[in-house]
Every structure is written in C-alpha cells, then in structure tokens.
Amino acid sequence: MTTKLLYQYDSYLKENTATIREVIGNKIVFDTTIFHPRSGGVDHDTGKLVKDNKEYRVVQVLFDKNIGDVVHIVDGEHDLKAGDVVKQVIDWNRRYKLMRLHTAAHILASVMYRDYGALITGGNISEEYAYDDYSLEEFNKELFLDVVEKANQIIKRNIEVKVYWLPREEALKIPGIVKLAKRMPPNIDMLRIVEIPGVDIQADGGPHVKNTGEIGEIVPLKIVNKGRKRKRLYYTVKP
Structure with missing residues (x-):
C-alpha cells in the first residue's frame, strides 16, 4: 500500500487535497487520504470528492486486496482520472x-x-x-x-x-x-x-x-x- 493514511496522524481532519494515482471503474486510489476504510471492525467513512465545482459522492472505502491499496468507491458515473487533484471531504458527523x-x-x-x-x-x-x-x-x-x-x-x-x-x-x-x-x-x-x-x-x-x-x-x-x-x-x- 502506498496511500498515506492521514487520519492515523490526525483523526480530526475534515478536508484534504489529494492527487489521484489510479482509477479502476468507480474505484479511486489517492496518494493521501483522510477517509478511513472499513477495518478493525470499524465502519468506513463516507463523504465527497470535489473537482472543478463538480462533486462525486464517496459511498464506500475499503482495502482492495487485488489492488493492494485503499480504494474510494464513488456513486455513479464520473470523469475523474489519474493525475487529477481533488478535494476530499468526509461526512464529519458520521x-x-x-x-x-x-x-x-x-x-x-x-x-x-x-x-x-x-x-x-x-x-x-x-x-x-x-x-x-x-x-x-x-x-x-x-x-x-x-x-x-x-x-x-x-x-x-x-x-x-x-x-x-x-x-x-x-x-x-x-x-x-x-x-x-x-x-x-x-x-x-x-x-x-x-x-x-x-x-x-x-x-x-x-x-x-x-x-x-x-x-x-x-x-x-x-x-x-x-x-x-x-x-x-x-x-x-x-x-
């Protein structure tokens, strides 16, 4: 895994600017993330990705064994691609x-x-x-x-x-x-x-x-x- 898990250093981060490393269908892999994937019996975060005033809903976050990294699953169609810089926003109340x-x-x-x-x-x-x-x-x-x-x-x-x-x-x-x-x-x-x-x-x-x-x-x-x-x-x- 190469994604840096920022929540492990500061669990109170609500927003983060990250670069997309890989896109596989509706699975997005970043260089850094504030989203917690489902692990250790604790449910995953939800939230959104923002780029050029467009918002993409993150409905699930998990560690994908086939990819070997944390993936952020977005709802529906999207035009995100590797190299894009986006803002990550988590659902803070959750x-x-x-x-x-x-x-x-x-x-x-x-x-x-x-x-x-x-x-x-x-x-x-x-x-x-x-x-x-x-x-x-x-x-x-x-x-x-x-x-x-x-x-x-x-x-x-x-x-x-x-x-x-x-x-x-x-x-x-x-x-x-x-x-x-x-x-x-x-x-x-x-x-x-x-x-x-x-x-x-x-x-x-x-x-x-x-x-x-x-x-x-x-x-x-x-x-x-x-x-x-x-x-x-x-x-x-x-x-």
Whole structure:
C-alpha cells in the first residue's frame, strides 16, 4: 500500500487535497487520504470528492486486496482520472460518532479484560451503534452493566488519548497490548499504539477522539448470549 493514511496522524481532519494515482471503474486510489476504510471492525467513512465545482459522492472505502491499496468507491458515473487533484471531504458527523464509539470500545475492553479476564471475540462499530463479543463462559447481564458503569466513570475523568508508533517487537512485549482473542496486529515493522494512560493500551489503526470526555456516556442497548465465549453487548453513546 502506498496511500498515506492521514487520519492515523490526525483523526480530526475534515478536508484534504489529494492527487489521484489510479482509477479502476468507480474505484479511486489517492496518494493521501483522510477517509478511513472499513477495518478493525470499524465502519468506513463516507463523504465527497470535489473537482472543478463538480462533486462525486464517496459511498464506500475499503482495502482492495487485488489492488493492494485503499480504494474510494464513488456513486455513479464520473470523469475523474489519474493525475487529477481533488478535494476530499468526509461526512464529519458520521466520522465523529465512529470515533466516540471506537474509543468507548477500547475502554469497555480494558475493563472487561482487567476485571473478568475476557478478550474480544468479535465486534462491529457502525454509526448507529456498536457491539462487542467477549470470551465469557457465563451469561450474566449484571456483569455487563457493571463494566458499562465502570467505563462511564473512566470517561468522566477526561483522560487524554495518546497516539504514537512503536517497533513491533517492543510493542508486543507490553502486557494486554492485544485484546482480540484470535487476531494479532499486522506483520509490519512499526505498530500504531493508542493509549489511554492508566486505563488501556492497544495496537490500533483506526480513528479515535483526543479525550475520553468527548465520548459522552455509554448506553447499553441489549445483552445477548451468542454461544460459547460469545457474550455480546450492544451499545451506543450519547452526549
């Protein structure tokens, strides 16, 4: 992959000027992007591309294995071509909700791991709500409510969320750096680390808020038994 993922350095970028490197049908590849592709269980950004007062709707962003890069899928016909310089604009309300839910997910996972030794066995974050599956043997709704309450207390502490890079070997020595039961970080030399000091530290490539206070309040929606080691919490966040 050669596209520089600008959101990994600043998740609050709403606009960016980028050059098109390649066009394959309705798939656009850029030199840089602020659009987050669907990855790590977090949904993709949407938005628009602007060139010469024409707007092109970006409806999906993903990592295309055949191309080996992030592609931006535009809706309908277009006249974009390699070499064009365009403005990227993301749907900020959608992105910000995903960021809040994503950081909330890290806090929930940290409390669940710390207090109950449970790892994440599945999950998804969309604009409307998120869910996480945990490696719990017993189905206990009170346990989940306890975790949510403790997570909300952490959120209220307004802790700065830090993002930095570490060599892979050094990062993997940190206890609890991986909280996914069956997934290791990508096999790359440098890992992006998201740390909530005193609460959580994980290898993670997605967008996050800068301060836990921005999350608001985690609201549990539903608690479901999905089978052995798959106890699921559906939740959202509100201001």
